[in-house]
Amino acid sequence: MRTRTTTAAVTALTAAVALLLTGCGGSDSSDTKDSDKIAGADSGSGSSKPSASATSDGIERPEIKLPSDVENVFEGGTTGDPVKDAVLADNERMINSIDEAITVDAAKHPALKFYSKDDALLVAATYVKSFYESGTTWTGVTRYYDREVTLDGETSATVTYCGDETKSYSKDRKTKQVKKAPGDADDYVSYTARMAKNAKGVWQAVKVTSERGAEKCRP
Secondary structure, eight states: OOOOOOHHHHHHHHHHHHHHTTTTTSOOOTTTTGGGSOTTOOOOTTOOOOOEEEOTTOOEEEOOOOOTTEEEEEOOOOOSOHHHHHHHHHHHHHHHHHHHHHHSOOSOOHHHHHHBOHHHHHHHHHHHHHHHHHTEEEEEEEEEEEEEEEEOSSSEEEEEEEEEEEEEEEEETTTOOEEOOOOOGGGEEEEEEEEEEOTTSOEEEEEEEEEETOGGGOO
């Protein structure tokens, strides 16, 4: 299983991350560029710098690159409804952006702010920071399934889904040693993500809640 952030750790980190994200919705001027960084995620050898790329919808998006030993598998990516499919696609990108920030050492992770905002961004940044604070990252495969979208008007939606972390493992950031352990009930996580469509047409997560050991997500 991945390293998990305890409630106490989240509480201790929230204030620092709040300061970290004060400029997240602002400009990219030199006055704010350093405040956009995820603490602990400094440039290092082997880091990959995300670059902008255009998708079929014409939106310029930051590229997300995960390491070769990290994989997220998403089941049920199409519903037949183009709006729901767009929500699911950006929900995938939101998840990948968080994992890129955890697993790739880089000065900035633009995708993190591109796909999350408000409470969701604060929680995501806190979660990312906890890995750097503990000197860990993760490796392996995480599966996301039972994904459902509920639309609430033209610019609001809710995505519910499950995560299976039984094949994702904690990895020491310096020694690269992987800590493998048998999967247990806590490796099955239920998520609810509130998504909002911004002016660019991107569905951003605004609030994400989760429940570990959720019975509905267990096999």
